[in-house]
Amino acid sequence: MGLIFANPAAAWMLLGLPAVLAVHFLQSRNRPREISTLFLLAHLPEESKRGAVFTFLRNSLQLWMQLLSVLLLALLLAQPRWTRTESVQSIAVVLDDTAHMTAFREEALTALRAELRRLARSAARSEWLITPGDSAMPPLYRGESLTEALAALDTWRPALLQHDPAPALHRARERVGPDGLLLWVTAHPPDAAPAGAQILGVGRPLDNSGFTGVRVQPLPDGRLEWTASIIHFGNTPAERELRVEVPEGGTSPPQRITLAPEALTTLRGTLPAGSQRGILRLNPDAYGLDDVFPFLQPKPKTLRVRIPAREQWGQRVLDLLPHLIPGEPADFHWERIGEDGPPPGQSGLFVYAGENEGQFGQILAEDHPLVRDLNWNGFLGRPMAGFTLLPGDQPLVWMGEHPLIVLRESGNTRQLIFAFNPDRGGNAERLPAVILTAHRFVERVREQQPGFxxxxxxxxxxxxxxxxxxxxxxxxxxxxxxxxxxxxxxxxxxxxxxxxxxxxxxxxxxxxxxxxxxxxxxTSIADLRGAAPRPLPDNLLAELQQRNSRRDAFTPLWFALFGLTLFVGWLKPQ
Amino acid sequence: MPAPAISDWPDAEAFPALRREGRAASAHLRLSMQQRTWRGSIGNWAGAGIGSSIDFQDHRPYVPGDDPRHIDWAAYARSGNYIMKLYREEVSPRVDLILDVSRSMLWEEAKRNRLLELACFCAESAAATGSSLRLHTVCGEAAHLFSPDTLAREFWPPPPIESAPGPPRLERLHLQNGSLRIFLSDLLYDTPPAGLLRILAGGKGRVTVLAPYLRLEEQPDWHGNLELIDCESGFRRRQRVDTGLLEKYRAAYRRHLEQWEDTARRYAVLLARVPCEPALLNSLQGEPFAKGAVEPWA
The missing domain is CATH 2.60.40 (Immunoglobulin-like)
Structure with missing residues (x-):
């Protein structure tokens, strides 16, 4: 059963001790007093020396009573309580896992360790749950050892992008129960946290600048040109140094750049001939993850295509996409088909060019990634009436009761069927929705095609x-x-x-x-100007202590002693 | 050094109140005149010699020149000799009222007022009993005798006061033979009392000492570090005062008073202490009345 104080601020009352001592010291400043019986003191020794500022303390009852009364008053104001031996508290700590917390990690750990040590004293036993804000991650610690809980904090590595802390907080709340204490440690404290969490703000406003992206393009001479965007979240201009590293060896000399406040700065440069990747570095600031940006030239998978020479429209559509080369065996076919449908086992885009056209009607697109958000209202064409849907076919676009575009997938084979004839007039060859659907399908095939x-x-x-x-x-x-x-x-x-x-x-x-x-x-987590500290509520610890402790049974005795010492030490001499 | 100021003496506005207080007390009490024989002019009190009162005192043989009206004819019938009847003399007592006007008596208002109230009481009492009063003040070497005209006034002017007096030089006073000597003093002198009381009791005088005192003098409220200043000499003493020192002071105060009382008994001096805080009449009804320094009107 441990002794705790519900009002630790009463410790300031202990300043009364030196005050009392000072009063006794300063009593050497003799007060003049005119009397008529001074000759009666003639035979007593003179007690203080002329000119002395301080005099030594005397072992007087009054002094000790005054010191004791100050101590007792401090004790009474501190409201001593005894922790109940059977008291158990559950405390969960959810650490903000956003990557920008790396800028405040040490401050957060220091503040959190201090708070946990304070909270541990408010009950005889504490059950700790230390968990990251990534709800998919396991807890860093769960148990009753404060030492191990504090040690587990060292394993915290915040690295997430913008995310919602609510799932992690609700999960932690489930584990500590409605009466448990849930702490949400973050650098950007909101007004209120989900799941009734108490917020411990550990950040402070900082200026930050970093890369937002790098675009790489090959130059005619074969070298790679990079174009980097740097954003500066600050209220004043910032001076930074930029270096370019090439993994094969070599670093450019530092280039001093000035970043305007709240502005995006674009820089451009080239890699040495033969280098296919590089690293851009800014001299580090508090949040270092966005101060370095590795890059390379993206290369999509190459898709081998077979398309008859007569399919000029198809060739125009495919020419718009990179990394498509004619070759055998082909990964992608563009062919016209008849009533037999596309040949099985061949992925590609097939145009059903039958004889019977259906009636022009209302066009309707299904909710499918290939046709989502595309505008089909301007489609001027007629569906092929003879096309027959097979089980498993996914019509993507309808005209009246006839399917206009159909997706057929089985195993590794993916076929997109245009059930209209672009050669019979209409605007299908020029309608963006048709071309974009074809492109999306090519990328879908490319995505599912094994390759580098x-x-x-x-x-x-x-x-x-x-x-x-x-x-x-x-x-x-x-x-x-x-x-x-x-x-x-x-x-x-x-x-x-x-x-x-x-x-x-x-x-x-x-x-x-x-x-x-x-x-x-x-960039959504790179602006650190809104970071702010926020301590836990003042009454939080007092509430926990109130819940897990009982009042000191000797309080009336301390009151009585205080009154007695007050009387003996101050009132009586008066 | 604090010089005793003439302003310590009450002004003409404050003095009548003190006289009224003394006069009021004298309506109930008077200086103790009974149980004693006095010398003086003809009056109402038993004198030390033979007089013309109705109180028989003695017989003696007739000598020529005696008043034949006082021949005891009955004795002549028994003895055949002229025998004179002698009666007690009735006189007006002489009173010497001596005021200690050193600064210790005047600097504290309560004690100063009590001194002058007592003086007025004594003056009123003397006048009411037909005594002849001489009012002396003494302050170290300075001695002063108030004229009878001055005493009759409502305001007594301030007497000469020394700035740093020693013990009162009572030998400078011209005291009347066989007089009642009322000495009003706080007795706070660092000298043996025998010298002073011997002078007061000389010349067949009967001495009454009324000693005004303040409660703070015997129970001081000193506490902590003080610079104590003697009100008469201005001597300064840095002193830390605690409970122990207060005990020693009170013991010294008691010893001082006991020394005065022992010496007073030796010189047949009536010494009574008069507290300054209560009203004068209440103060006189205490120790002065108990010791016979004052008595009620018969």
Whole structure:
């Protein structure tokens, strides 16, 4: 059963101790007093020396009573309570996992450790739950040891992009129950937190500047030109230094740049000949994740296409897309079909050019990614009446009762069927909705086609790979400021980009499937001017202590003693 | 050094109130005149010699020149000799009222007022009993005798006061032989009392000492570090005052009074202390009345 004080601020009352001592010291400033009986004191020794500022304390009852009364008053004002031995409290701490918390991590840990130590004293036993704000992550600690809970805080690595903390808070609330204490540690404290969480604000307003994106284009001479955008969230201009690193070796001299407040600055440069990737660096500020930006030239997967020479419209449509080359065996076919339909096992876009046209009617698009948000109202054409839907076909666009565009998928085969004849007039060849649907379908086929590609990813970005087999994947990640690391993952696992900048490669067996740069470029979390500290409510600890403790049974005695010392120490001499 | 100021003496506006207080007290009490024989001019009080009162005192043989009206004829019938009847003399007592006007008596208003109230009481009492009063003031070397005209006035002018007096030089006073000597003083002198009382009791005088005192003198409220200043000499003493020192002071105060009382008994001096805080009549009904320094009107 531990002693706690419901009002620790009463400790200031202890300043009365030196005050009392000072009063006794300063009594050497003798007050003049005219008397008629001074000769009666002639034989007593003179007590103080002329000119002395301080005099030594005398061991007088009055002094001790005054000191004791100050102590007792401080004790009474502090409201001593005894923690009940059977008291148990549940405390959950949800740490904001947004990446910008890295700028305040040490401050957050320092403040949180102090608060947890304070809170631990308000009950005999405490059940701790330390969990990150990423609801998909397991808790950092769950148990009754404060020491282990504090140690677990060191493993906290905030790296998420903008996300909603509510799921993590609600989950933590479920675990501590309605009476438990739920703390939400964040640098941007909102007015109120979900799930009845108490907010511990640990940030402070900071200026921050960082990369928002890099675009890479090849130059005619074969070199790569990069164009970087840097945003500065600050109220005053900032001076930064920019360096360009090439992983193959070499760093450019620093280039001093001036960033205007609240403005986007665009910089452009070229990589040395032969370099296919690079790293842009700003000299670091408090939030360092957006101060470095690895980049490479994205390369989509190459798709082999077979299209008859007479399909001029089809060639015009496909020419608009990169990395499509004629070749055999073809990955994508563009052909006309008859009533037999497209040949099985061939992916591609097929135009059903039958003889019987249906009636012109009202056009209607299904809710499907291939046709979503496209405008079909201007379509001037007529559907083929003889086209027959098979089980499993997905009509995407209807005209009246006839399907106009149909998606047919089975296994690895994906076929898009245009059930209209573009050669019979109309505007299908020029209608953007038709062309965009064709392009979306080509990309869909490309996406599901196994093969190498180079991508520019953001941290945590979902990675979708078309795999040639079911063997495990081998991943290699090289952080911009660290050593490469490799690990394997099942082929069916959900893949996402790492949470720090670097370069990622993915292999299956010896086949390289992906090379990607990974960068942090979420500007929605880069503005740190709104960060602010916010302590826990003053009455929070008092409420917990009230709940888990009982009043000191000796309080009336302290009152009586205080009155007695007051009388003896002050009142009686008067 | 604080110089005793003439302003310590009450002004003409304040003095009548003190006289009224003394006069009011004298309506109930008077200086103790009974149980004693006096010398003086013809009056109403038993004198030390033979007089013409109706109080028989003695017989003696007739000598020529005696008043034949006082021949005891009955004794002549028994003895055949002329025997004179002698009667007690009736006189008006002489009173010497001596005021200690040192600064210790005047600087504290309560004690100053009590001193002058007592003086007025004594003057009124003397006048009411037909005594001849001489009012002396003494302050160290300075001695002063008020004229009878001055005493008759409502305001007594301030007497000469020394700035740094020692003990009162009573030998400078011209006291009347066989007089009642009322000495009004707080007795706060750092000298043995025998010298003063011997002078007062000389010349067959009967001495009454009325000693006004303040309660703060015997129970001071001092506390902490003080710079104590003697009100007469201005001497300064830095003193830390605590409970222990107050005990020592009170013991010294008691010893001082006991020394005066012992010496007074030795010189047949009637010493009574008069508190300054109560009203004069109440103060006189205390120790002065108990010790016979004052008595009620018969």
């Amino acid at each position: 590609e180079a991508l520019a990813l953001e941290t945590h970005q979902r990675i979708r790979l078309a795999l040639p087999g079911n063997d495990d994947l081998r991943l290699r990640f090289t952080p911009v400021d660290g050593l490469s690391r490799e690990w394997t993952a099942p082929a069916a696992s959900r893949l996402s980009a790492p949470d720090e900048p670097g370069f990622l490669e993915i292999f299956q067996n010896d086949l390289r499937l992906l090379e990607a740069s990974v960068a942090m470029a979420d």
